Amino acid sequence: MNERVANPAHPRVYLETYGCQMNVADSQTVSAVLRRAGYVNADGVEDADVVLLNTCAIREHAEEKVLHRLRELARLKNSRPEVKIGLLGCMAQHNRVAIMEKAAFLDVVAGPDSYRRLPEMIGSAGFDASIDVRLDRGETYADITPDYGGGVRAYVTAMRGCDKFCAFCVVPYVRGRERSIPPADLMREIGELAARGVKEVVLLGQTVNAYRFGDTDFGALLGMIASIDGIERIRFTSPHPGEMSESIIDAMATEPKVQPQLHLPLQSGSDRILTAMERGYTVAQYLDLVGRVRAEIPGVALSTDIIVGFHGEEESDFELTTAIMREVGFDSAFMFKYSVREHTRAFRLGDSVSEEEKGRRLTALIALQEEMSLARNRAMVGHKFPVLVEGSARRGGGMMAGKTPQFKTAIFRGVEGIGAGDTVNVRVDSATGHSLMCSIA
Structure with a gap:
């Protein structure tokens, strides 16, 4: 063991995380598994005995x-x-063979369902790498309380895997099929978070609103979590439009703790492309859902995902997407160029849109969304909102920052006695496309 480790019984591990919030949550589980096995955190790779990269394969x-x-x-x-x-x-x-060819020095290669075995894998790694990428439909890590960092917000995995098999997506192949965490385990975990001062929880899952455990669907789960003392706000991501049941909409409309914010991936505004993507809904069905959500949840903020340049996307398809974005008026959007991913259903189709054209379409879409985000935020000027304070704003100067119920960043001048975890009422004085400038009301 390296001489810098004072106690070889407590090797130091440095963990880097890439990708989505699900990966961040997984890293917290990995940290808990290794801590149980006697590992301690290293400050950087230079001080570590073990260096782990938790990775993403979506793009x-x-x-x-x-x-x-x-x-x-x-x-x-x-x-x-x-x-x-x-x-x-x-x-x-996703691609362990190619990775081992490019990085033959790796000692451990572990898939998302193998984290429980990491201490054993690290210990047995020698001349040959220790590899375990088996998918396990029974693995939920429900008995492991993740190592959460500080802060007023915590991300909690409610379900793992995905059964949708969208043509462009590799998730079902790298994370396996859907399985939901038992409600009792979620209630225990979130109760512990509340006891530590967490005010807001965000439930995670690739298709989180498909959650079902026995007779408990996602709408019922939201109501159960709302009963936990100390938890003031509940959010979730990322739902699938096809799983937005009336039970969920009703929970959002009637339970004050469930925040009026919904991420609703569209992906394309063309029915032809949606069919090719195997998304399972039409534009008309999506717009009907948007109408019902806005009718039942006043002031709801909607965000979305868009992919440009999917195989077969013509200029006319792209124009339909821009038209739908204008019609809906999303508060924000995550927009990406299509990336061909091996093992997906669309892989054999290849690419039909050049990188240059994808880039042009993406640039146009970003400009459109920036325009709409600014308009949506400016419409809030003069209105008052309760803001959950997260701490000092990045700009400094005595300014503080927090989130409105719609998950918009509110920036205001701090006053004595107000700190992270407090909820304050603010009035919006001005807005950019990304934040609201406020004063305490």
Whole structure:
């Protein structure tokens, strides 16, 4: 063991996380598993005995970032060969053979359902890498309380995997099929968070609103969590339009703790492309859902996901997408160029839209959304909102920041006695496309 480790019984681990909030939540589970096994956190790779990268495979760009990081870690391995280096998560599950060819120095390769075995895998890694990328339909990690960081908000995994098999998406192949965490385990975990001062929980799942455990559907789960003392706000991401039941809409409309904010991925405004993507709904059905949500949940903020340049997307399809975005008027959107992913149903189709054209469409879409986000935020000027304070604003100068019920960032001048975890009423004085400038009301 490296001489910098004072006690070899407590090796130091450094964990880097790439990708979505689900990966962040998984890293907190990994941290808990390793802590139970006697590991302690290292401040950086230079002080670590074990370096782990928790990865994302949803888009090609995410994999490129990890491969670049692995090339950097190869130099660390050359100078300190005793350091164990591991690749975790979706990228490990997605293409381990190609990864091992590019990074033969890896000691551990573990998929999303193998984290429970990490201490054993790290310990057994030697001349050959320790590899476990088996999917396990029974693994939910429900008995492991993740190592949450500080803050007023916590992200809690409510379900794992996905059964949708959208043509462009690799998630079902790298995270397995849907399985929901038992309500009792979620209630215990969130109750512990509340006792630690967490005020807001965000329920996570690839299709989180498909949650079902026995007779408990997602709408019922929201009501159960709302009964936990100390939890003031409840959110969830990322739902699927096809799973937005009346039970969920009713919970959002009637339970004050469930916040008026909904992320509703559209992906395309063309029925032809939605069919090719195997999304399971039409534009008309999506718009009907938007209408029902806005009618029953006054002031709800809607965000979405859009993919440009999917195989077969013509200019006319793209124009339909821009038209739907204008019609709905999303508060915000996550927009991406289509990335061909191996093992998906669309992989055999390849690419039909050039990178240059994808870039042009994406740039146009971003400009449109910036315009709409600014308009939506400016419409809030003069209105008052309760803001859950998160702490000092990044701009400093005595300013504080928090979130409105619609999950918009509110910035206001701090006053004595107000700090993280407090809820204050503010009035919106001005707005940009990304934040609200406020004063305490």
